[in-house]
Amino acid sequence: MQINEVSLEQIVKQVLSEMKGVPNSTQKAAASLPAEARVAMLTGEKQIEVKKFKIPEIGDDEILVEVEGCGICGTDVHEYKGDPFALIPVVLGHEGTGKIVKIGKNVKKDSAGKSVSVGDRIVTCTIPCNDCDICNLQPEKANLCENSGIYGLISDDEYHFNGWFGEYIILRKGSTFFKVNDMSLDLRLLIEPSAVVVHAVERAKTTNLLRFDSKVLVQGCGPIGLLLIAVVRTLGIQNIVAVDGDQKRLEMAKRLGATETINFKDYSGLEEMIKAINKVTDGGAHFAFQCTGVPQAAANIWKFVRRGGGLCEVGFFVNNGDATINPHFDICNKEITVVGSWVYTLKDYVTTFDFLKRASEIGLPIEELITHRFSLDQINEAMEVNIK
Numbered sequence: 001m002q003i004n005e006v007s008l009e010q011i012v013k014q015v016l017s018e019m020k021g022v023p024n025s026t027q028k029a030a031a032s033l034p035a036e037a038r039v040a041m042l043t044g045e046k047q048i049e050v051k052k053f054k055i056p057e058i059g060d061d062e063i064l065v066e067v068e069g070c071g072i073c074g075t076d077v078h079e080y081k082g083d084p085f086a087l088i089p090v091v092l093g094h095e096g097t098g099k100i101v102k103i104g105k106n107v108k109k110d111s112a113g114k115s116v117s118v119g120d121r122i123v124t125c126t127i128p129c130n131d132c133d134i135c136n137l138q139p140e141k142a143n144l145c146e147n148s149g150i151y152g153l154i155s156d157d158e159y160h161f162n163g164w165f166g167e168y169i170i171l172r173k174g175s176t177f178f179k180v181n182d183m184s185l186d187l188r189l190l191i192e193p194s195a196v197v198v199h200a201v202e203r204a205k206t207t208n209l210l211r212f213d214s215k216v217l218v219q220g221c222g223p224i225g226l227l228l229i230a231v232v233r234t235l236g237i238q239n240i241v242a243v244d245g246d247q248k249r250l251e252m253a254k255r256l257g258a259t260e261t262i263n264f265k266d267y268s269g270l271e272e273m274i275k276a277i278n279k280v281t282d283g284g285a286h287f288a289f290q291c292t293g294v295p296q297a298a299a300n301i302w303k304f305v306r307r308g309g310g311l312c313e314v315g316f317f318v319n320n321g322d323a324t325i326n327p328h329f330d331i332c333n334k335e336i337t338v339v340g341s342w343v344y345t346l347k348d349y350v351t352t353f354d355f356l357k358r359a360s361e362i363g364l365p366i367e368e369l370i371t372h373r374f375s376l377d378q379i380n381e382a383m384e385v386n387i388k
Contacts, residue, residue, distance in 0.1 A: 039091045039166030040379040053160040061173035064102035070164035071095030087155045094152030096164025097188035111176040125176035143343045186367040197227040199348040200314040200341035207337045209310040215239040215281040220291035221249035233257025298323035302330035314341040
């Protein structure tokens with residue numbers, strides 16, 4: 001199996017040139033922009049078509065970004081396979097990054113207060129509605145805004161350039177975004193999934209159960225689980241157990257900071273796995289992160305946590321079904337503290353930038369999570385490789 005983090009190569013690179021008589025940034029954008037550009041639009045289940053549209057004029061509060069790359073997320077795959085969000089037709093892709101080529105006159109700063117202009121590299125966060133109870137009363141939890149938008153999960157409309165699977169994307173008024181000129185392209189492609197993980201760890205920290213000597217278990221070593229191991233390792237936690245059924249993923253888990261690995265395929269049943277985990281953790285995990293979208297895995301992980309321990313569920317971003325637990329043995333008898341985690345906040349993005357830089361500084365092979373590169377015309381192949 002392969003680590004399902006796939007980056008999308010940029011197809012067209014524009015050369016910016018200067019003209020006389022108008023401001024420099026405007027000259028460059030005007031000189032290089034094509035009249036039309038392509039997007040990869042999901043038009044049916046497992047059917048993506050590369051379409052060309054006229055690039056509209058952007059408004060005073062909007063930004064036109066030339067796409068440099070985008071990762072494929074598990075959410076993209078779910079939408080590709082069955083349209084669970086009823087978005088078709090839609091241009092997918094939310095793990096993207098690119099270069100500002102045109103900017104509205106009212107856009108002066110990014111969401112961290114940094115000045116922005118043509119040529120800056122950026123990543124996007126969410127589009128909060130700024131009108132619901134969460135946005136008005138708990139803006140620090142804008143990730144829970146039920147009306148929030150995310151580029152790559154917006155149905156096709158008059159903009160067309162709504163996702164990162166294309167040559168350009170248009171950021172609308174009210175969008176949140178960050179300037180990331182000081183990061184490599186590959187690190188920028190990992191910002192969005194890393195923010196998911198950073199948010200999960202921040203949620204876990206609210207339990208006060210993550211300490212330097214904690215024995216932490218991470219179940220599921222796909223991209224999210226592997227990044228989670230890296231985040232926990234950069235916090236200074238030394239004892240990390242990775243659980244998965246794929247040996248190559250477990251080997252990568254070791255390289256990213258896991259001290260012990262458990263391949264569940266090596267055991268005949270749950271009871272044997274519990275014994276193995278209890279052995280390497282001296283009685284069970286102090287804290288566990290559930291990073292799969294498998295209901296049975298979500299039911300099993302409670303058994304791996306010791307009395308007084310904690311659990312963060314971060315694996316279910318779509319409805320994959322119910323998980324059965326025993327409230328007496330799994331929760332009450334062990335007095336487990338449980339938190340859920342849902343996407344990310346603006347603050348998590350800022351923290352994520354520091355995490356990625358720190359992970360690189362201490363030698364964690366974060367960028368190796370990008371395993372394949374495809375052109376826009378190969379998008380259907382890219383999705384199928386991700387599924388495998």
